[in-house]
Amino acid sequence: MIKTDYSHSVILEPSKCVGCTYCIRNCPTEAIRLINGKASIIAKKCIDCGECIRTCPNHAKSAVTDSLDIIKNFKYSVALALPVLYGQFKNYNSPAMILSALKSIGFDDAYDTSIGSEITGSILKTIVKGYNVKPVISSTCPAILRLIQVRFPELIGNILDIETPVEISARVIKNAIAKKTGLDISDIGIILITPCTARVTSIRKPIGIDFSYIDGAISIKDIFGSMLKALPNVKISNDEVYGLTRRNMLCTTSGGQVIHFENENTMAVDGIHNAISILEKIEMDQLDEMDFIEIAACPKGCLGGPLVVENKFIALNKINRIARNLPENFETEYDTEKCLEMYKEGFIRLTNKIKPMEVTKLDPDLNISIKKMDAIRNLVSSLPGIDCGICGSPTCQSFAEDVITGARPNAVCPVMNILPSIKK
Numbered sequence: 001m002i003k004t005d006y007s008h009s010v011i012l013e014p015s016k017c018v019g020c021t022y023c024i025r026n027c028p029t030e031a032i033r034l035i036n037g038k039a040s041i042i043a044k045k046c047i048d049c050g051e052c053i054r055t056c057p058n059h060a061k062s063a064v065t066d067s068l069d070i071i072k073n074f075k076y077s078v079a080l081a082l083p084v085l086y087g088q089f090k091n092y093n094s095p096a097m098i099l100s101a102l103k104s105i106g107f108d109d110a111y112d113t114s115i116g117s118e119i120t121g122s123i124l125k126t127i128v129k130g131y132n133v134k135p136v137i138s139s140t141c142p143a144i145l146r147l148i149q150v151r152f153p154e155l156i157g158n159i160l161d162i163e164t165p166v167e168i169s170a171r172v173i174k175n176a177i178a179k180k181t182g183l184d185i186s187d188i189g190i191i192l193i194t195p196c197t198a199r200v201t202s203i204r205k206p207i208g209i210d211f212s213y214i215d216g217a218i219s220i221k222d223i224f225g226s227m228l229k230a231l232p233n234v235k236i237s238n239d240e241v242y243g244l245t246r247r248n249m250l251c252t253t254s255g256g257q258v259i260h261f262e263n264e265n266t267m268a269v270d271g272i273h274n275a276i277s278i279l280e281k282i283e284m285d286q287l288d289e290m291d292f293i294e295i296a297a298c299p300k301g302c303l304g305g306p307l308v309v310e311n312k313f314i315a316l317n318k319i320n321r322i323a324r325n326l327p328e329n330f331e332t333e334y335d336t337e338k339c340l341e342m343y344k345e346g347f348i349r350l351t352n353k354i355k356p357m358e359v360t361k362l363d364p365d366l367n368i369s370i371k372k373m374d375a376i377r378n379l380v381s382s383l384p385g386i387d388c389g390i391c392g393s394p395t396c397q398s399f400a401e402d403v404i405t406g407a408r409p410n411a412v413c414p415v416m417n418i419l420p421s422i423k424k
Contacts (some may be wrong), residue, residue, distance in 0.1 A: 009200035016060035021389040023052035034392030047146035050197040050306030066216040074189030079110040081193040087315030101230040114243030116165030117251035121260040135290035143198035143297035153356030161350040170213040192217040195305030208350030219307035249323040252302035264291040271299045376400045
């Protein structure tokens with residue numbers, strides 16, 4: 001992974017920014033401002049959801065990921081792919097061929113995240129039933145976890161304390177390879193082939209754990225071309241992929257965890273703005289009859305990630321077609337009892353307390369803070385209230401906060417300047 005003090009994966013390329021305000025108006029945490037005609041990301045508010053990458057018409061937002069050269073840092077390199085990768089290749093329906101293509105371009109081995117999904121699914125209902133708070137919120141999407149930290153900190157206690165299937169897969173695979181080869185774990189590199197910017201950040205700066213077993217991340221966009229060239233020459237002797245079942249194939253689509261429940265009251269939500277709407281309802285105790293809610297920041301789940309190649313609807317169709325030909329189950333040493341033991345031992349769960357992220361503090365002095373709140377309220381009352389974003393802040397409220405806190409003390413409202421002439 002590129003070493004940098006900047007912990008986020010989403011970055012801005014100023015030379016491509018034209019100040020159009022698309023990103024400002026679509027950022028779910030109001031983490032972007034327009035300064036001197038260029039977008040600027042407020043690091044402490046950014047959750048790396050990639051919505052700005054998705055919506056920027058000028059491709060001024062991108063993600064910092066690794067190159068294939070990262071495999072040179074390890075004696076044994078392993079590509080770890082989410083099943084979403086199988087939906088990216090139009091003319092190839094064999095998951096085994098796609099994993100083999102990864103090996104043909106340099107990796108020593110390649111797996112998907114089926115084992116992590118299987119382990120999670122086997123204990124999901126049991127763990128959820130043990131929660132006193134409802135609804136329990138899935139911990140699978142790292143962008144949603146950071147969204148809760150930033151905007152809904154009072155819901156941290158609702159988060160399921162199981163690690164993501166991606167992280168669980170990395171832990172199980174790395175330990176199995178170390179046992180098989182005799183290599184030290186530090187010599188084995190797990191490199192995620194990722195559709196998601198937030199997952200890149202979760203490797204560098206994990207939530208709920210001390211460190212990730214994943215050692216780097218290459219975006220699907222960056223590796224797609226090399227894989228496409230390799231695929232015509234790939235030869236496989238067995239078309240099966242260990243652990244890949246119909247259910248595990250769908251694990252990274254919206255509702256991939258909900259399918260493990262039967263009669264329980266559950267819900268699957270996708271898309272960052274839909275997610276915010278649902279989290280607001282949970283915050284207001286309007287969904288406490290729900291047992292479990294799976295929330296994905298990207299539309300259609302990871303299939304709609306900002307680092308994919310294929311259209312999410314086309315990819316979903318491909319995933320569903322592949323899934324129809326897969327077995328329902330597979331024999332595994334990881335039965336429910338063993339998975340529960342792994343959970344109790346802390347091997348597959350979040351072991352650190354998730355903490356809120358303080359993003360707006362008016363002043364350490366309470367009296368000054370109150371005065372600033374009054375000043376913000378007064379300024380907001382004098383503004384048009386149309387949240388146009390032309391000023392460089394996403395809303396009139398955020399404009400007032402920027403001015404009063406000194407973040408953008410000289411910012412002006414262009415609409416206020418033209419309103420008198422309009423009224424005349």
